[in-house]
Amino acid sequence: MKGNIVVGQSGGPTAVINSSVAGVYASAKKLGVNKVYGMVHGIEGFLEDQMIDLDDYLADGTGVEMLKRTPSAFLGSCRFKMPQIEGHEDVYEKIFSIMEKHDIECLFYAGGNDSMDTVKMLSDYAKEHGKSQRFMGVPKTIDNDLPVTDHCPGYGSAAKYIATSLKEVIRDNESFGAKKPTVEIVEIMGRNAGWLTAAAALAKGDDCVGANAIYLPERVFDMDKFMANIKELAATKSSVVIAVSEGIHVADGRYVCELGHDVAIDAFGHKQMSGTAAMLAQKVAEETGLKTRAIELSTLQRAATHLASLTDINEAFQVGYDAVKAADNGKTGEMIILKRDGDDPYECGTSEYDIHAIANVERKVPDEWISADGTGLNEGYEKYARPLIMGELTPIFVNGLPHHLVRK
Numbered sequence: 001m002k003g004n005i006v007v008g009q010s011g012g013p014t015a016v017i018n019s020s021v022a023g024v025y026a027s028a029k030k031l032g033v034n035k036v037y038g039m040v041h042g043i044e045g046f047l048e049d050q051m052i053d054l055d056d057y058l059a060d061g062t063g064v065e066m067l068k069r070t071p072s073a074f075l076g077s078c079r080f081k082m083p084q085i086e087g088h089e090d091v092y093e094k095i096f097s098i099m100e101k102h103d104i105e106c107l108f109y110a111g112g113n114d115s116m117d118t119v120k121m122l123s124d125y126a127k128e129h130g131k132s133q134r135f136m137g138v139p140k141t142i143d144n145d146l147p148v149t150d151h152c153p154g155y156g157s158a159a160k161y162i163a164t165s166l167k168e169v170i171r172d173n174e175s176f177g178a179k180k181p182t183v184e185i186v187e188i189m190g191r192n193a194g195w196l197t198a199a200a201a202l203a204k205g206d207d208c209v210g211a212n213a214i215y216l217p218e219r220v221f222d223m224d225k226f227m228a229n230i231k232e233l234a235a236t237k238s239s240v241v242i243a244v245s246e247g248i249h250v251a252d253g254r255y256v257c258e259l260g261h262d263v264a265i266d267a268f269g270h271k272q273m274s275g276t277a278a279m280l281a282q283k284v285a286e287e288t289g290l291k292t293r294a295i296e297l298s299t300l301q302r303a304a305t306h307l308a309s310l311t312d313i314n315e316a317f318q319v320g321y322d323a324v325k326a327a328d329n330g331k332t333g334e335m336i337i338l339k340r341d342g343d344d345p346y347e348c349g350t351s352e353y354d355i356h357a358i359a360n361v362e363r364k365v366p367d368e369w370i371s372a373d374g375t376g377l378n379e380g381y382e383k384y385a386r387p388l389i390m391g392e393l394t395p396i397f398v399n400g401l402p403h404h405l406v407r408k
Helices: 016-028 042-046 062-068 089-099 111-130 157-175 196-203 224-238 276-288 298-302 310-328 379-389
Strands: 004-009 036-039 051-053 102-109 134-139 182-189 211-216 239-245 292-296 336-343 346-354
Touching: 004 016, 016 036, 016 062, 016 102, 036 042, 036 196, 036 239, 036 276, 036 336, 042 089, 042 102, 042 196, 089 102, 089 111, 102 111, 102 224, 102 310, 134 310, 157 182, 157 196, 157 224, 157 310, 182 196, 182 276, 182 379, 196 211, 196 239, 196 379, 211 224, 224 239, 224 276, 224 336, 276 292, 310 346, 310 379
Parallel strands: 004 036, 004 102, 102 134, 134 336, 182 239, 182 292, 211 239
Antiparallel strands: 036 051, 336 346
């Protein structure tokens, strides 16, 4: 690779997206790349020529290890939707002029569905206009909803945090309920795919009874059946803990969170979901008189690097590392995917895949992994997900708290 490269981060942060940046950097330096630039706030910042030289943070070796232990997007993220090429050629030409100005040969973009659409359009423009620059996607999403890849970096750590939090919530709730149970409803991210909420099933073990019910958006939510289930559980249990996806919806297509209030729309046209647990907790309290509590894990589930999965950290690093190797071999318009080679022991490798089969395609939890009544997961999911949460990377503590690498 003769020119420089640039790496960017886009969409919702994760506990391990910085490990992918570390992988890109390490791989590029091994190949002898001169400059490895980092976009400040993704493609939106790149359009304003906002970049940093990663040598300033990572060249001494300790920076890479600190970056692996730093949550969220070290470079800064964005939710910027690239316009369609036709009629907006000026936007694309600006990107290519900035790349030429800094002798940038390859652009690497870490993100989810919408971010892969950016990679697709940039690589398509380059092909259509005879540009030599190359573009590679680096998978990242806690939602785990990218197709083709076995799973997405970021998911394992979020799943580990969710399952751990559920165990602790259940333990806390079991402290009370001598006369009447408290009903706790835990809202988990994931939009239209239930992968994150499914992780609540991992809490069950020889030291934890697990969630009493888990509701995924893959199944239509029936309010009457939900209330009947709550009443039945409350009649026999001293503690009731329910996990619900933020994206559960009723038969007419409305999200449950929309039943209580209007929702905002983001830059990509997605509804901003929040309030599902609060709405359900209020309804349970009104109909049963039981004490209820709504818990929304919110952004905590995507930034918990102190509880990150070592498997996830290593795989996030590897997809970044291998994206550079693929680009060096002439690949463009592709995303690195994870390919599972075995479960016992767990083995996983990487490959490249055409970005056109990935961008804007959403993968959901397989129906065969969901229980017949739609309120739980079976051993198929357990076998799939358990290896992804294994292992830990100890934070570096300073003054009693985890220390992070910070962009200046």
